[in-house]
Amino acid sequence: MVSAGKKILIADDEPDILEIISYNLQLHGYEVITAKDGDQAILKAKQNQPDLIILDIMMPKKNGIEVCKILRSQAEFNETIIVFLTALNDELSHVKGLEYGADDFISKPISPKIMVSKVNSFFRRINKPETTNAIELGDIKIVPDEYMVYYKDQPINLAKKEFELLNYLASKPGRVFLRNEILNRIWGSEVIVGDRTIDVHIRKIRQKLGIDCITTVKGVGYKFEI
Amino acid sequence: MVSAGKKILIADDEPDILEIISYNLQLHGYEVITAKDGDQAILKAKQNQPDLIILDIMMPKKNGIEVCKILRSQAEFNETIIVFLTALNDELSHVKGLEYGADDFISKPISPKIMVSKVNSFFRRINKPETTNAIELGDIKIVPDEYMVYYKDQPINLAKKEFELLNYLASKPGRVFLRNEILNRIWGSEVIVGDRTIDVHIRKIRQKLGIDCITTVKGVGYKFEI
């Protein structure tokens, strides 16, 4: 039992789905909490601090995307894995989901067996980064030990905040980080800085790197991609 | 059996973990001492002078970081390898740990097999520079035995603190050492010195060496590069 003790919150408005999924996850040693609408999901997330949150997109009260956006803007859920349940060919939700701070999505309908293996893989993915400290993506290498970034092996000198910001965004390439998330993580939740501060730092990073690896998602935040 | 006779101290408050890990390490020829809380860890460390100390972060009496801090402030544990057992994505402990002189981290949960191979690698890492005590980088040679540094074979006389500081930075070229790390390692965690002390020593080293091999990373620390 590799992932013993991990807590999972599932939010969906269909009781049948909740039951069959939670039963199967429990069989595999996970602790499961369920919620039947968006408001309940937020409440239970705060109460239980789960390691993984699975959100159906279509839910009463608040839909999955709203829930995700709300949770992600709070510091306590920065590290939580959040994934969406979406209808099979709902491309729009897929895109939207990732752009609101989700880590991944799962297409419905899905068999319990596949669900369990997907969940396992989420936790495995998190277990990875322990040996190799450096992130290497395309021509960009980020080495936290050296506080240094390399582009095509050319060292690039970033200031502390710039480095921390880039390193944070690059920790999950493709995933969009909300402005609030970034503020919480890089500046800390007590510090208050103006709206444009993030932009300016992003600008400086873009300028120094010379390449466009940080994408703006308007109204939401930024993401790192090659 | 390469590492016969090496002594390992493991401190953890869960008897099961202690037992399974120590059993497996003993199988591989290590001598294992166990401790079930922070105070006991310190006591047994002094009694047995182990070569490697594995500290769980969360322990009764004193936590792993406190233990590390105390041990590192005593000269007899300068050379001892100290590693932490941490929860998976416990960034904070990692940072704290490094500041107080930890050599590495092991993430929980961990299988006995991986634990043994990690332990082996610690000793391999340490066994290496026992033969060649001197560090040689570019035109700079650092000889701890003589407390002496050579630049292009010209001897350069550094004072004790200066030498220790340079030697510490040069132990991992390229890696940034936080000011706190440096203070804890060179001055010891109980000594309190002013803000400018490090700078002055750095300056003296730069002056005496005549070349620019120490880079400032503002807001972070210093690193040694050729």
Place this chain on the structure above:
DNA sequence: TGGGGTGTTAACAATTTGGTAATGATGAAT
């Protein structure tokens, strides 16, 4: 007792940085 080397501190200079305001784009919604 006095001199050289060492470690530390204080005071000030120099530098870098982080943040903001002002203004100019941009793009989605109407």
Place this chain on the structure above:
DNA sequence: ATTCATCATTACCAAATTGTTAACACCCCA
């Protein structure tokens, strides 16, 4: 096409950080 919110860009300034110098206390040894 226009509006409005949002983001990009630039230049500027204050604060944080580090560099530098000189002075001081200390210790060891002659």
